[in-house]
Amino acid sequence: MSDAKKPSYTSIFNNVRIIGQLFAGDRLRWQTELPIGSPSLPFVLHLSCFVHYTPHIPLLAQRILERIGIECPILGGPENCCGALHVHMGDAALGEQAARIGIGSFRRARPTTILSVCPDCDEMFSQFMPRVAPYRHSNISEIFVEQLAKLKPMMRPVNRRVVIHSHDSNPQRQRDKANIEAVLGAIPGLEIIKADHAEGIGPHCQILAPMPATLRDAMFDEAVALGAESLIVPYHSCYRQHLKSELRWPLSVQHYISLIGESLGLHEEEEYKKLRLLDDVDKAVEMLRPRFEPLGYTADEVRPMVEWAVYC
Amino acid sequence: MMTNWIPLGKQSEFSDGVQRRATTAGLILVTRLGDQVYAFDASCPHSGGDLRQCEKEGSTISCPLHGWTFDLSRRGYETHGFRGLRTYATRISDGMLFINLDPTVDEVATIGSD
Numbered sequence: 001m002s003d004a005k006k007p008s009y010t011s012i013f014n015n016v017r018i019i020g021q022l023f024a025g026d027r028l029r030w031q032t033e034l035p036i037g038s039p040s041l042p043f044v045l046h047l048s049c050f051v052h053y054t055p056h057i058p059l060l061a062q063r064i065l066e067r068i069g070i071e072c073p074i075l076g077g078p079e080n081c082c083g084a085l086h087v088h089m090g091d092a093a094l095g096e097q098a099a100r101i102g103i104g105s106f107r108r109a110r111p112t113t114i115l116s117v118c119p120d121c122d123e124m125f126s127q128f129m130p131r132v133a134p135y136r137h138s139n140i141s142e143i144f145v146e147q148l149a150k151l152k153p154m155m156r157p158v159n160r161r162v163v164i165h166s167h168d169s170n171p172q173r174q175r176d177k178a179n180i181e182a183v184l185g186a187i188p189g190l191e192i193i194k195a196d197h198a199e200g201i202g203p204h205c206q207i208l209a210p211m212p213a214t215l216r217d218a219m220f221d222e223a224v225a226l227g228a229e230s231l232i233v234p235y236h237s238c239y240r241q242h243l244k245s246e247l248r249w250p251l252s253v254q255h256y257i258s259l260i261g262e263s264l265g266l267h268e269e270e271e272y273k274k275l276r277l278l279d280d281v282d283k284a285v286e287m288l289r290p291r292f293e294p295l296g297y298t299a300d301e302v303r304p305m306v307e308w309a310v311y312c
Numbered sequence: 313m314m315t316n317w318i319p320l321g322k323q324s325e326f327s328d329g330v331q332r333r334a335t336t337a338g339l340i341l342v343t344r345l346g347d348q349v350y351a352f353d354a355s356c357p358h359s360g361g362d363l364r365q366c367e368k369e370g371s372t373i374s375c376p377l378h379g380w381t382f383d384l385s386r387r388g389y390e391t392h393g394f395r396g397l398r399t400y401a402t403r404i405s406d407g408m409l410f411i412n413l414d415p416t417v418d419e420v421a422t423i424g425s426d
Contacts, residue, residue, distance in 0.1 A: 008367045008369070008374070009367060009374065009376045009377075009379050010367045010369065010372075010374035010379050010381055012379070013374075013378060013379025014379060014381070017379075017392060078378045078379050079358065079359075079378050081377070081378055086376070086377075091376070094365070094376055094377060097361070097377060098377050098378070101359045101360075101377065105359075
């Protein structure tokens with residue numbers, strides 16, 4: 001990315017902090033660091049930077065894990081950035097530094113397992129993990145499969161026909177794909193339709209490398225032709241990129257964790273989707289006004305943030 | 313009186329960018345924001361990020377690692393409410409830039425104030 005087009009880290013992180021706070025309200029509770037001397041935690045859920053835009057995903061992940069007896073505090077905020085943002089911006093050294101700081105922060109929490117919902121975080125933290133790993137880093141899809149015997153009896157029917165969008169650019173993403181199919185396959189009533197054009201490019205649908213429009217159109221056209229009612233996405237980035245397609249195709253876009261939650265009777269509002277489907281930045285800002293005004297922000301301050309985060 | 317003031321170098325050495333100097337208090341950075349000259353710790357108080365790579369906007373500087381943002385005109389206050397950055401009083405005298413390590417001294421040098 002050339003410097004002329006490069007947004008500042010200050011503005012990006014500020015956006016994550018403020019939009020994240022506005023979207024989550026007081027529902028999502030997370031910490032930027034755990035105090036030294038706190039007891040060892042079996043599981044910690046890592047909330048990556050841009051997942052703050054879609055708080056329903058970590059909220060539901062946390063509630064699903066609670067259902068099966070796993071208490072899982074959330075460590076998040078830009079303070080625990082994996083460094084992928086820096087790498088994408090061309091600052092590999094800063095990215096490595098951020099990843100190592102993040103690993104140090106997790107290590108201080110003395111967890112057994114760090115759970116991630118973000119493919120970039122998976123890759124950055126794996127790349128810079130010490131040779132003797134102080135904890136297990138795992139995409140959350142692995143845990144859902146490991147705990148499927150506990151989850152399955154709680155799953156209620158979801159009578160829906162779905163196509164699963166996926167990425168299989170590397171072994172971890174292939175495992176995610178298999179894990180997601182296995183967990184969703186356990187939901188009674190859910191019909192997973194095989195599709196030929198549901199594969200994304202790269203490790204996930206990145207803002208800097210989105211799924212090309214022709215491939216996206218082929219994916220949605222095929223899903224509709226096959227009679228799907230929903231396109232299920234594996235990552236928050238795919239969710240952000242594809243949900244606006246609800247305005248054009250007659251099917252919903254849903255993150256797979258939401259679908260697991262739905263089968264367990266768990267629901268969280270999807271603020272990001274509500275704002276994006278308004279298809280109007282001014283209306284989106286107005287919808288957020290009751291949240292930003294009590295915090296002392298003005299519409300003029302919030303508007304560019306909404307534009308950047310939701311209408312990018 | 314210049315008691316407790318430590319010379320960092322000629323004023324002209326700090327005309328642009330972010331300059332680093334070693335002092336008894338550790339590494340200190342000096343930068344100009346407008347006509348004013350600010351001195352502060354070289355490492356971000358969050359996780360030790362190198363503030364030579366800071367992003368500057370108005371009276372603030374930000375650490376590129378995680379975006380902690382410090383208002384130098386408010387003695388290094390972190391704008392999101394996190395830990396602040398230690399800043400040092402600055403003064404220009406006889407064409408030299410001085411800093412004072414005493415945290416109770418609150419003074420910011422202005423270019424051309426000599």
